[in-house]
Amino acid sequence: MGRTGLLTLVCSVLALLSVCLVRAEDAYKYYTWTVTYGTRSPLGIPRQVILINGQFPGPRLDVVTNDNIILNLVNKLDEPFLLTWNGIKQRKNSWQDGVLGTNCPIPSNSNYTYKFQVKDQIGTYSYFPSTQLHKASGGFGGLNVYHRSVISIPYANPDDDFTLLIGDWYNSDHKKLRQTLDSGRSLAFPDGLVINGQAHTTFNGDQGKTYMFRISNVGLSTSINFRIQGHNLKLVEVEGSHTIQNLYDSLDVHVGQSVTVLVTLNQPPKDYYIVASTRFTRKVLTATAVLHYTNSRSPASGPLPPAPANQFHWSMKQARTFRWNLTANAARPNPQGSFHYGKITPTKTIVLANSEALINGKQRYAVNKVSYVNPDTPLKLADVYNIPGVYSVDSIQSVPATNNGAAATIATSVIPSSLHDFIEVVFQNDENAMQSWHLDGYDFWVVGYGKGQWNPDKRRTYNLVDALTRHTAQVYPKSWTSILVSLDNQGMWNMRSAIWGRQYLGQQLYLRVWSAQRSFTSEYDIPSNVLLCGKALAHRP
Ligand SMILES: *[C@@H]1O[C@H](CO)[C@@H](O)[C@H](O)[C@H]1NC(C)=O
Numbered sequence: 001m002g003r004t005g006l007l008t009l010v011c012s013v014l015a016l017l018s019v020c021l022v023r024a025e026d027a028y029k030y031y032t033w034t035v036t037y038g039t040r041s042p043l044g045i046p047r048q049v050i051l052i053n054g055q056f057p058g059p060r061l062d063v064v065t066n067d068n069i070i071l072n073l074v075n076k077l078d079e080p081f082l083l084t085w086n087g088i089k090q091r092k093n094s095w096q097d098g099v100l101g102t103n104c105p106i107p108s109n110s111n112y113t114y115k116f117q118v119k120d121q122i123g124t125y126s127y128f129p130s131t132q133l134h135k136a137s138g139g140f141g142g143l144n145v146y147h148r149s150v151i152s153i154p155y156a157n158p159d160d161d162f163t164l165l166i167g168d169w170y171n172s173d174h175k176k177l178r179q180t181l182d183s184g185r186s187l188a189f190p191d192g193l194v195i196n197g198q199a200h201t202t203f204n205g206d207q208g209k210t211y212m213f214r215i216s217n218v219g220l221s222t223s224i225n226f227r228i229q230g231h232n233l234k235l236v237e238v239e240g241s242h243t244i245q246n247l248y249d250s251l252d253v254h255v256g257q258s259v260t261v262l263v264t265l266n267q268p269p270k271d272y273y274i275v276a277s278t279r280f281t282r283k284v285l286t287a288t289a290v291l292h293y294t295n296s297r298s299p300a301s302g303p304l305p306p307a308p309a310n311q312f313h314w315s316m317k318q319a320r321t322f323r324w325n326l327t328a329n330a331a332r333p334n335p336q337g338s339f340h341y342g343k344i345t346p347t348k349t350i351v352l353a354n355s356e357a358l359i360n361g362k363q364r365y366a367v368n369k370v371s372y373v374n375p376d377t378p379l380k381l382a383d384v385y386n387i388p389g390v391y392s393v394d395s396i397q398s399v400p401a402t403n404n405g406a407a408a409t410i411a412t413s414v415i416p417s418s419l420h421d422f423i424e425v426v427f428q429n430d431e432n433a434m435q436s437w438h439l440d441g442y443d444f445w446v447v448g449y450g451k452g453q454w455n456p457d458k459r460r461t462y463n464l465v466d467a468l469t470r471h472t473a474q475v476y477p478k479s480w481t482s483i484l485v486s487l488d489n490q491g492m493w494n495m496r497s498a499i500w501g502r503q504y505l506g507q508q509l510y511l512r513v514w515s516a517q518r519s520f521t522s523e524y525d526i527p528s529n530v531l532l533c534g535k536a537l538a539h540r541p
Pocket residue numbers: 072111112113114529530531
């Protein structure tokens with residue numbers, strides 16, 4: 001046991017006596033990750049993939065809440081590279097978010113050391129490459145935040161815990177797929193669905209014991225349904241929210257999202273199919289793995305458990321059953337503890353409508369008729385060095401234009417807001433395609449899903465009592481989803497489609513959470529090892 005571990009143990013014993021006077025320094029964890037190309041055959045056909053320390057998927061990052069992560073990322077690819085930490089809140093520290101609005105990409109044969117603390121969140125997350133469509137080749141992995149022993153969680157510690165990274169997959173590599181998007185076409189339907197980068201994975205467990213399954217949709221574009229033959233899934237956590245522990249036969253997990261379930265091995269000793277299949281697609285892609293009872297006497301057999309028959313309606317209804325356990329002691333958005341989000345009047349409503357657009361003859365995607373382009377200088381560096389001309393805060397309207405016929409334009413769109421605002425954001429999806437929206441730097445309350453056009457009357461349908469908080473919310477076709485966000489984290493935050501081709505072709509923007517006062521208590525200083533690029537190069541010390 002390390003020094004910190006020992007102190008934590010002493011602390012938790014003393015905590016029982018309420019006399020815990022010593023507190024361990026928050027631990028530091030050091031990593032060196034080297035990114036290279038390799039060859040793997042997730043669908044049986046060899047192709048180039050992106051490895052981290054020789055692994056595909058990348059190494060699982062297991063951390064404890066309050067840990068400080070010092071992670072040196074060494075890029076040995078032939079292209080600039082960046083990783084983003086999906087759902088890690090990076091409090092006061094958008095410098096470490098790893099997207100092009102906050103960070104210069106790490107040049108080929110160079111490195112960058114991320115330094116961040118994982119705070120006020122416990123749960124299942126993931127990381128993945130944020131630029132150049134690298135995500136289509138791998139470089140992603142599980143990021144599990146465990147509780148400190150002094151913090152209780154609302155379920156017994158499972159006997160073991162499994163990380164399942166599930167996503168659609170192409171036999172073409174990211175350069176080929178990128179060419180398709182760059183030439184102004186959208187991506188074709190994926191070639192398959194993969195669990196942990198493999199066609200066959202087995203998870204072993206003892207009969208009678210309970211196991212945690214941490215499921216993340218790391219794919220590019222398709223929602224999935226997850227189920228285990230003969231077993232119930234007890235939902236315990238969604239992106240940092242401890243939920244009411246309902247039992248489900250199957251769960252929908254949309255692109256960019258994570259859920260954590262407990263599964264008790266309470267069936268006769270044999271092997272059972274673990275199944276993921278694509279949702280809302282004409283052709284259904286299916287991936288299987290095996291849950292193996294250690295005393296099993298027969299292989300998995302029988303028909304695969306079916307996906308839910310009903311499509312969007314079922315899924316929206318299920319989403320409404322994901323609720324906060326209000327009595328569970330857990331990390332919550334600030335202020336900590338019982339936070340009555342439903343009693344706060346939003347300072348502002350932002351309505352974001354997604355659309356397809358043809359711009360200069362090329363396929364693009366837009367938000368409120370603006371299709372985002374990355375500038376050569378990160379927005380965050382433009383702010384700190386007062387570099388003009390990188391972006392403007394009037395580049396996008398915070399509600400869709402009333403003139404629906406207006407043509408979409410290209411811009412580096414930023415929505416301005418103030419630290420401590422409390423905002424309502426409505427995602428309006430008038431398209432026939434499923435959407436999944438993510439916001440960096442925050443978790444937000446998902447208060448409502450509905451069909452058709454949102455209007456202020458829909459607020460009457462909101463869950464203002466026990467909606468859960470998460471970092472990625474799905475929006476059904478011809479429907480809307482509403483979220484409430486407490487803007488307590490200063491910085492420049494990416495709001496993007498998790499549908500990766502849409503994100504790449506412009507369905508994203510930045511939310512600038514700003515206060516005129518510059519102080520270390522609301523935002524950390526520019527890191528000493530910051531990478532510079534674009535117009536920021538002139539500011540090299
Ligand atoms: C690159 O790695 C070295 C250590 O190998 C480290 O000292 C340096 O700070 C890293 N560069 C950046 C930009 O973080």
